Amino acid sequence: MREFEDVGVEVPGGRLSVRRWPGAAGGPVVLALHGIASNGLAWGPVAEALGDIELLAPDLRGRGLSRTVTGPFSMARHADDMLAVLGHFGVGRAVLAGHSMGGYAACIAARRDPGRYGELVLVDGGLGFPVPADVDIDAVLHAVIGPAMRKLEREFADRAAYHAFWAAHPAFARLDGPLVAAYLDRDLTGTAPRMRSACSPDAIREDAADELRNPEVFAAIHELTLPTRLLWAERGLSDEPTGLYAPEVIAASGLESEGVALHFVPDVNHYSVLLGDAGARLVAGHLADAARRSAGAAARG
Template sequence: MSTRVVRAVDVAVPGGSLRVGVWEAGPDAPTILAVHGVTSSHLAWEMLAEALPHVRIIAPDLRGRGRSNGVQGAAGMAAHADDLAAVCAALHAVPDLVVAHSMGAFVSVVFAHRHPDLVARLLLVDGGLPLAAPADLTPDELVAAILGPTAARLSRRFADVDDYLAFWRAHPAFADDWSPALEHYLAYDLEREPDGSYRPATSYATTVEDTVDMNTRDTVRNALDALTTPTTLVTVPRGLQDETPGLYPPVHLAAQLAAYPSVAHVAWPEFNHYTVVLSHAGADRLAALVEEQLAASVPHAP
């Protein structure tokens, strides 16, 4: 668990309120807005917060996830982007950098399109450019094809927190990267049912809606076509099950980078889709890149 204290803030959005985690720093500290992935929460950024003690980090639970899973109404990339703008307004924040993982990267590209005054730079982690999604699938089939057991987990029930942690201990993505911080993140994901069992907090219906939106509609592509924000993409070679290829097979990735040449790209071969954020090594590597990005966003006197 992080030694930094995270402050919980509730921010009103259409349909309810978002839970937002804020790791405070000094009065002159830079601010990053951190946006998590499809079945994640703000605690995905706890290890990054530990690695960046001098940086203020604002990280919401997106609607349908974590303690924001009671928000009513439509989801999709535009709704999440507008929620991020509401978070910035409520906290009087204009981020120096937006850091986003997985689905959060797609949300953040749309955020930059809809609210360009709030996005100085984008750092996208294994997401944000179109995926090689199979065509002609039903929504449930599309979710299964992209997320696999990650989506199936959402309908499972667990006897207790230890049962849930045991499920994740057997997960191939974390075979070499288990930690107390990871356990803290995972335990936060649970909600108790009336019968005493536990279920993941993420809404399956919202997961389907978001997955369909970011893979089959024009919202993300239109935002990418209009992208002028300085943007860096980090990719990793292994996916959600530690499999190869990951979300961006090499040929597909090359085509996407050619289609969006303004997006700078770095590849980190030592991580999978989870451990690039949810391991201390991944968070430390990401923290160093955040430092570089923050330095680049500050104009230097001649």
């Protein structure tokens, strides 16, 4: 496994924890944002597949080792935090990546500060689904992310019990190994027999309300000025045959005509596109390509 370190970055409201996998000196840097109820180690398998490319994967505020970083929570706040991460590590320009909710935050970051990001790689996220104001956010979250909400409502006797909880999830049926275990362990706090998810319910609800109701968030993917690609998984959050983005949704989005490169990823679901071996290798390949293209564009510029 690659060497890594966890580094604290000061942001308003606390200290953000960033998992850093160092790369070649002077080489490209990828900054990767995770999903709504996740943590930075969701990018662990991708980091392994990236080889000597540096990857920075923060636990977004209210999650993982950043669970005590206070709100308010929003895509714009996460975008601000990413500037603090780049500044802390002395990175002038990075390839930006986002999975699921991290894709929406990445779109906001890329639209607001395009000079700090060479290319944008969205992984099953970033293309919005507006939800009416009279629909309960918790109901939407339970319907869409299911177990990721139920985990907030219960305690676990130990780490093994938490691993078993996720092993029963259809989308995790074939996901195992030390990198997946580390990702799950990062999402636990407390001591046995009363362990809980490290995700803040307030963070999830506030981010979901912003992601699902903020017109600026919906518009961001359509207003980007840097090279962008969207990888969309064949299967869904519970391994349904149709993914988060059905083919007809992608076709009707207008993204291709706006210059976003669209890449269908077969035989993966919303989680295995990052945590599974095949998905991680494919995502890493796109990130490496984006890093090469971004470096070439900077050299020509």
